[in-house]
Amino acid sequence: MTAQYRVTVSVNGRSCEREVEPRLLLSDFLRHDLGLTGTHVGCEHGVCGACTVLLDGQPVRSCLMLAVQVDGHEVTTVEGLAPGPNELHPLQQAFWESHGLQCGFCTPGFLMTLVPFLEENPKPTEDEVRHALSGNLCRCTGYQHIVDAVLLAAERKGTE
Ligand code: FES
Numbered sequence: 810m811t812a813q814y815r816v817t818v819s820v821n822g823r824s825c826e827r828e829v830e831p832r833l834l835l836s837d838f839l840r841h842d843l844g845l846t847g848t849h850v851g852c853e854h855g856v857c858g859a860c861t862v863l864l865d866g867q868p869v870r871s872c873l874m875l876a877v878q879v880d881g882h883e884v885t886t887v888e889g890l891a892p893g894p895n896e897l898h899p900l901q902q903a904f905w906e907s908h909g910l911q912c913g914f915c916t917p918g919f920l921m922t923l924v925p926f927l928e929e930n931p932k933p934t935e936d937e938v939r940h941a942l943s944g945n946l947c948r949c950t951g952y953q954h955i956v957d958a959v960l961l962a963a964e965r966k967g968t969e
């Protein structure tokens with residue numbers, strides 16, 4: 810039998826403790842062990858960005874990390890973005906209004922990449938937004954609605 814390791818991690822502000830195999834991917838841990846299926850898996854080798862989550866506030870590809878690596882850390886998934894059950898995160902709201910959701914499969918990865926980007930760059934140019942999302946693949950359109958959504962969220966933040 811494969812050895813199991815105890816992982817204690819804060820996920821979306823809640824402490825979780827699980828026994829896991831050392832080879833278990835973080836993406837599988839989130840989806841299968843914790844039931845957080847908002848994190849999607851596309852390429853499974855670090856290219857598409859669909860599996861992006863925050864590790865201690867920084868975006869990481871959860872398909873390239875092992876669950877044991879997040880022991881003692883904080884993970885945020887797309888389920889942890891909204892402040893409440895009937896509320897959206899401001900970037901989710903802007904995605905909705907700008908039709909940035911598109912196919913939906915890639916959306917969690919876009920959000921988890923762009924939320925920390927906007928925190929670090931509250932007034933980005935369009936070029937900066939396009940550069941920030943260049944690591945997240947979308948095959949359905951030309952990214953325009955996603956760019957519009959990020960610029961709308963930034964504009965609103967600037968007028969708060
Ligand atoms: S599934 Fe992780 S980068 Fe594509």
Ligand code: FES
Pocket residue numbers: 910911912913914915916946947948949950
């Ligand atoms: S948003 Fe998923 S393929 Fe375009």
